[in-house]
Amino acid sequence: MFEDLRDLYQEVIFDHNRNPRNFREMEDSNRKVEGFNPLCGDRMTLFLKVEGGIIQDASFQGSGCAISTASASLMTEIVKGMTEKEADEQFEILHKITTSEDEVENLEELGKLAVLAGVREYPARVKCATLPWHTLSAAIENKEASVSTE
Ligand code: ZN
Numbered sequence: 001m002f003e004d005l006r007d008l009y010q011e012v013i014f015d016h017n018r019n020p021r022n023f024r025e026m027e028d029s030n031r032k033v034e035g036f037n038p039l040c041g042d043r044m045t046l047f048l049k050v051e052g053g054i055i056q057d058a059s060f061q062g063s064g065c066a067i068s069t070a071s072a073s074l075m076t077e078i079v080k081g082m083t084e085k086e087a088d089e090q091f092e093i094l095h096k097i098t099t100s101e102d103e104v105e106n107l108e109e110l111g112k113l114a115v116l117a118g119v120r121e122y123p124a125r126v127k128c129a130t131l132p133w134h135t136l137s138a139a140i141e142n143k144e145a146s147v148s149t150e
Helices: 002-018 066-079 084-099 113-121 123-140
Strands: 031-037 042-051 054-063 146-148
Touching: 002 066, 002 113, 031 123, 042 066, 042 123, 054 066, 054 084, 066 084, 066 113, 066 123, 084 113, 084 123, 113 123, 123 146
Parallel strands: 031 146
Antiparallel strands: 031 042, 042 054
């Protein structure tokens, strides 16, 4: 199981880094938050369009390492169409699967999020993977601010 996860992780990270989804500025966003991970130097700006509590659109720009870029790319795909609460729950799950020592359960149910569980093999990179999600969390709380992982 874990071997499969590692392969999947590397494959998906590579793909999303080379070809990031939703990598664009959003003209009609109503949430915009900047995130910074000083440990690695990852910087990103997250754009959301939230209407009636639902994330109608999500996009990002910035420059970061492969893991932060791929995580942001995956995240914008995952949360699009979700309610703010659902998106917050995804972050909680991600936090659990990236920091827990336990075997990850129900990987299939986690869908795309499961890929990011692979980052726990590389503890120094967990902040790269979670930066976009910290930024999302601030955007959901409607903070027009900057976020740092430190
Ligand atoms: Zn990084």
